[in-house]
Amino acid sequence: MESEFKVRTDLAVELEEDVKEEQGKSEGIRMERESICDGRIHVTKVIIENEQGERTMGKEKGTYITLESEELANTSEGYHREMSAALASYVSELLPPKKGRLKILVVGLGNRDATPDSLGPRVVDNICVTRLITEEIGNVNMVEKCKNYEVSAIIPGVLAQTGMESTEIVKGVTGEIEPDVVIAIDSLAARNTKRLNTTIQISDAGINPGSGVGNHRKGLTYDTIHIPVIAIGIPTVVDAATIVNDTFENLLNIFKMTKGLESINKVMSEFSPDEKYELVRELIEPSIASMYVTPKDVDATVKYISYTVSEGLNILWSNDI
Amino acid sequence: MESEFKVRTDLAVELEEDVKEEQGKSEGIRMERESICDGRIHVTKVIIENEQGERTMGKEKGTYITLESEELANTSEGYHREMSAALASYVSELLPPKKGRLKILVVGLGNRDATPDSLGPRVVDNICVTRLITEEIGNVNMVEKCKNYEVSAIIPGVLAQTGMESTEIVKGVTGEIEPDVVIAIDSLAARNTKRLNTTIQISDAGINPGSGVGNHRKGLTYDTIHIPVIAIGIPTVVDAATIVNDTFENLLNIFKMTKGLESINKVMSEFSPDEKYELVRELIEPSIASMYVTPKDVDATVKYISYTVSEGLNILWSNDI
């Protein structure tokens, strides 16, 4: 597939699949795979090592860890605990080293009022904060348990509600409280519907411009806020272009096998990339480009996955792995 | 367009557009159009008079009134009041005649936790109920003002949350409190993205099986609950098949004008309906069939439209038109 047809994805693991298909393009990109929990969780690490890798992948330098499991949206208690513990362990790998208490600011990106974009705010609703917590205010047992971590959290809202970029708000807050690291949780767009509600991506490259369901216009990265940013992203929507693209592919395949249309493949192969691009552009109605495509049961899956992520973070800081 | 290609719509006005395109098919169907509020609101009445009309439209006998305005999702106060008053007036036309107090049960269909399906519950959150309301419990001024209406309301939830069909719950409740009429509010699926957040449909045909964003498996109609049902529906999603269909149409049009593909139209016209059906069926991934397609700002528009509808109903029973 030519890059002209590449549709939007926030998942490095999806881009990596493309890259593999093309020869001689994986310089500066390293990939590792493993299975944990008796094969119930598949882990893929994509490490983009240099500018060459950045160009190939169209993603920033950094480590992208993907945890995949078909049962992520499953409601079984036992299973969730397993995934939460895995999340805690891999996030822990990416934390900056520090002597003494590590100061963490958790940022729940997205729109609380739009179900598929509400994952970040929901995670923050259920994490334990420890900074400034005294007996009068909250759970001091938890503060005691998390003595190596000073945790604070914010739900910045979205531009349409606040008139501010999330990055402006986070930058202002980090200027005041000076955390050592930001952990940002966000809903992502995937290219493949099979990724929805089965995948968690953890990355030390932060949140880059244009990514996320809300299409953040400014990035939330070390470059913008001068603090390391670990991003935890879960795909909850597919881009409308995914459907167009899948349809297009399916259609061409059918044409190939249809009496009277065998020639179409030959014709299409004569299209220049620009002509093909123009074709797809025409196919997508402008009104569709600003739409979500999301499963009908997104409310239930977002609820369960947000519990898994918040439990994972609580496990991390209570050293309860 | 042949019925094989008909995509799902809950809007009679959209079906009527198809019907018009085909000659000699409008027996049993009557249509009236008018503009009100200096042309800011367009009103279409489609009246399906008999079984012939039912077959042609694929909809139950009854009156379907569509209020359309591009500014429905606009936040201007003045505009909303205008639309609310229009809604009150047209719903009032469909109410059953009664001497004395009319007993109304308002039903907010849909899923509070899934933004595009939350319209019904949100409307009920903001309507004034008057049944059993005493000074100790609520607003008696409002009860006084609404003296011709005894209003109660319920949010039945959705099957995945309750394990019950909405119809089962509503039927049980109407058995207890015996209203004269049910007014059911629901989110709908439209065929055309331009209908989203611009259209309100009012009908005395109730909610029919398979309609609504939640795809109600049983209808909420006079036949199922033995009480007249007025349905107020607002399209907030388009079916994923809409995108497939639009893409397909666009593609065919482009093929017609593309060098080397002029013949495709001729080829397509030789397809039997069954072959065409097979083609579309193949094009739609099964995983996409159970998806919402909805605008990214659906949270804001659902909020404003729900205020418009609840204000319309409150105007109706406080005789404040």
Next chain:
Amino acid sequence: MESEFKVRTDLAVELEEDVKEEQGKSEGIRMERESICDGRIHVTKVIIENEQGERTMGKEKGTYITLESEELANTSEGYHREMSAALASYVSELLPPKKGRLKILVVGLGNRDATPDSLGPRVVDNICVTRLITEEIGNVNMVEKCKNYEVSAIIPGVLAQTGMESTEIVKGVTGEIEPDVVIAIDSLAARNTKRLNTTIQISDAGINPGSGVGNHRKGLTYDTIHIPVIAIGIPTVVDAATIVNDTFENLLNIFKMTKGLESINKVMSEFSPDEKYELVRELIEPSIASMYVTPKDVDATVKYISYTVSEGLNILWSNDI
């Protein structure tokens, strides 16, 4: 303490404390105590056996099981699991015996929008329903796991929102779906602030008129709906009268020990019960009588306790004790 001074409580265990203090009044009342989980949970069973017991306690015949633990509002995962399992086990004791699948309707009483009264709706938000659930609609793994229970659930809302008594709605629904037992979850009023967020009461006597934070005007009992009702209640508010009463007691105690006021106790003891009653009635401002008194962190505790209860019920029907 004379009954004239009795303040409102929904907890049998609090009434039982009074009864103990008075000699020869416990006919028809049986009490059992035990500690479980290494003494972390205290269990009290009060069994009201006959009309004599009903008169003494001012409560309906039935079994009232109280689970108490100071850590109920604690956020520790391990602790919650323990309490959830205990809840599952004691609710199980009260279920009616049945061959084959037991049909349960869970009812989340209370007002979702008023934090201390939102416990019932929040529990229902997180329980697994199994009735009518197919692969298309929800989690079939859970249905498989719960094969001995057919679970449905409803959040009826409160009179000020619906214009209907909860009992009317539940009666209508049970008429349609004919469950074997109703499990109703409700927020309660306690007399003692120490009970808040430390106590769960389970009873097969149902919900009686005037009980609950919302002061249900009609009961939800076998007598009203002709189906056994198990009530799960958690105290989240104290009645304003509790504060008046505590203040009054404290004041009298201080007066006894205050120079120049030693005689007041003697004077007070000469008051007739009617005079004392008049005194308390005067002390309570009418505007205060319709108020909640609730801890400032009620939002956090209601959230955690609702998880404990919903997990307990899910454990019950998945036989996962």
Next chain:
Amino acid sequence: MESEFKVRTDLAVELEEDVKEEQGKSEGIRMERESICDGRIHVTKVIIENEQGERTMGKEKGTYITLESEELANTSEGYHREMSAALASYVSELLPPKKGRLKILVVGLGNRDATPDSLGPRVVDNICVTRLITEEIGNVNMVEKCKNYEVSAIIPGVLAQTGMESTEIVKGVTGEIEPDVVIAIDSLAARNTKRLNTTIQISDAGINPGSGVGNHRKGLTYDTIHIPVIAIGIPTVVDAATIVNDTFENLLNIFKMTKGLESINKVMSEFSPDEKYELVRELIEPSIASMYVTPKDVDATVKYISYTVSEGLNILWSNDI
């Protein structure tokens, strides 16, 4: 009443009532009263002019405008519009003068999840922001209409949820976006239950430490954030101490008139202030001191009042008075 018995209030108008009762104490305090809207809204301005006034009132220098109406929680549309317009007009008086666009940051203080403390967040949910809003993101008609104001908004959450003081978050954000003025909305505690849901206080003295339902530990004032702060406060709770105090007063009055207790007044008047203080301290259970006292219908009144305030602010910036 001696200051030892003064109970907590956030309302200057309530303190002013005390001050009036004491002779020669109103130096540095100016008061103006007027009625508007045919006497339906009563306006009181208390202006604290200097340090003498600050000492007398126990409040910071500044203007405190109170709008009172018994119908504030009434659901009548017409009435609300009247109050909203009054609010717009009085807030407008306190805005700093500026040539060109005035940059406003609206801050919704309080806890979204605790009903009586949710007023600030609810107001922000319904105001129109205009900063950075383009056609792609939101309502550009509104931006056009509000061309003299650049509005942004934030809901900072509460310390127990974020681990941060609201002031830290607001200070960080104002450092980034540099508004000309902050408008902070907060739920307040009143001394008198009659103030609940009838009163709006507008002040240019900001939010001071210890005020608000959430007991802000740090102030949000010009001194802390170096930007003028206009506070809009609505009383939604009374302090538990109010009930103790009212009970105590009522009790003493009854004692005076009770046979055998006439002497108590004489005895009480011999108490030293310290002894009286000790008495009240004993009367209040420590567990009660951290409690809310709030009307049972607080969910409905908070909803309606939040609409009134958000509409008032939207009127202000759209110059639609």
